[in-house]
Amino acid sequence: MLYWLLGLLTQPVKRPQEQQRQVDIETSRLALYYFPFCPYCLKVNRIIRRLNLNIERRNASYLPHWYDELHREGGKAQTPCLKIEHDDRVEWLYESDDIICYLRQRFSKQ
DSSP states (O other): OHHHHHHHHSOOOOOOHHHHHHHHHHHTTEEEEEOTTOHHHHHHHHHHHHTTOOOEEEETTTOHHHHHHIIIIISSOOSSEEEEEOSSOEEEEESHHHHHHHHHHHHTTO
């Protein structure tokens, strides 16, 4: 419980304005499908906040079309799921630890 509370108190990464603008451009091709009370989704959302990432969040339990899209295009109705749009394909990344690893590798150094 304490770890969860500390995660909320951690300040987001601060980047120079131009660098943050570039990160925002890169994250515009990402979307996180989540369920609001899923502990794994909360874990991913904490990292998104900590890394100061502007990733669209799609509540798959509240809006049926997000749930349907997740199931139809991603292949399973499991959250969290990060949709990653590449130039030539779309990747659906499941599992909170895999999503966190991807986000840290891609955005921690920026």
